[in-house]
Amino acid sequence: MSEPESPASGPVRAELVVDLDALRRNVRTLADTCAPAALMVVVKADGYGHGMVPVARAAREAGADWLGVATLDEALALRAAGDTGPVLCWLGVPGEDYAAAMEADVDVTAYSTAELDEIVGAARARGGRARLQLKVDTGLSRGGATAADWPDLVAATRDAVEADEVELTGVWSHFACADDPDHPANEAQEQAYAAALRVVDEAGLDPGLRHLCNSAGALTRPQARYDLVRCGLASYGLSPVPEHRTSEELGLVPVMTARAQVALTKQVHAGAGLSYGHTYVTERETTVALVPVGYGDGVPVHGSSVAPVQVGGVRRTVSGRVCMDQLLVDVGDQPVAAGDEVVLFGAGADGGPTAQEWAEACGTISYEIVTRIGGRFRRRHEHLTQEDA
Known part of the structure; x- marks a missing residue:
């Protein structure tokens, strides 16, 4: 095939x-x-x-x-x-x-x-x-x-x-x-x-x-x-009984990683409102990273200000409302630059977020997270764990 x-x-x-x-x-x-x-x-x-x-x-x-x-x-x-x-x-x-x-x-x-x-x-x-x-x-x-x-x-x-x-x-x-x-x-x-x-x-x-x-x-x-x-x-490596046993406990490995690159960073002042509705307001002067994915790509709006991401290897949270094409992340003093990697969810082995964590943050199930993601994401099939396969 x-x-x-x-x-x-x-x-x-x-x-x-x-x-x-x-x-x-x-x-x-x-x-x-x-x-x-x-x-x-x-x-x-x-x-x-x-x-x-x-x-x-x-x-x-x-x-x-x-x-x-x-x-x-x-x-x-x-x-x-x-x-x-x-x-x-x-x-x-x-x-x-x-x-x-x-x-x-x-x-x-x-x-x-x-x-x-x-x-x-x-x-x-x-x-x-x-x-x-x-x-x-x-x-x-x-x-x-x-x-x-x-x-x-x-x-x-x-x-x-x-x-x-x-x-x-x-x-x-x-x-x-x-x-x-x-x-x-x-x-x-x-x-x-x-x-x-x-x-x-x-x-x-x-x-x-x-x-x-x-x-x-x-x-x-x-x-x-x-x-x-x-x-x-x-x-696909996701636990069907997440309230009872994790993927790791079941011996399963999440198969999909959703990731993007930072498109832009900017400094904003304390009290700046981020994204539509200003539902997130900065507490101090900080760096904001723009990530070029949104609900047009299947990223749930319900992840606004609650869903985890990993920016440049550091766990963060979506900051403000998820837009159609993009979302924002307050990265504080972290030295983040355009082109740095952002992981929305993946295997979680390196401390990064998982689809199950997105599901819990959004009040849904991991089935929905992985089946709805797509849009302008490019999908690539790889052989990444051959030593364990």
């Missing part, structure tokens, strides 16, 4: 550096932790902002058994880039081109009998069997068949299997509260999933791969790993 890097012109104002060796190490750590269950690395949403195709390639090289995506377009993009291994997609709408999925040997997911009818229709029109998985809603109340609708979906699938129109390759569900290991919903969902599997068994169907766990479930609920676990966030 190959994917061009972000186009380059002029100096690098800001970049996202993706350490593919760190990703490989994370994938191997997760595979070892969850064995004998197989591992699916989830690469939807452009690989959680890390670049779907390079991440997918690195994950396969590290031993990922499956790749997971939300949409059929994402699955077909993987195939177009040269991926040939098992791929599951799960978020369809009426009118999906299931014939294209069959042509590309992509597993699709049915949530309802209406969706199954479309998949079967494509199989009949094209000739051959569609690779199908079924999803049951065990309590997330999102995608998947409800307990009331599940028996009808299973029965319709049995008919399609007997007619040689589909091959059932998996039955799955998704945790709602696995990031809170003690939440009672986790046990309730495990029981609901077990009940759904009994319906499949009573229908005389082989369920194929049974899978329930996301990253949080895979790392905290070993009894629920079944045949396969689906790891998204953890593959």
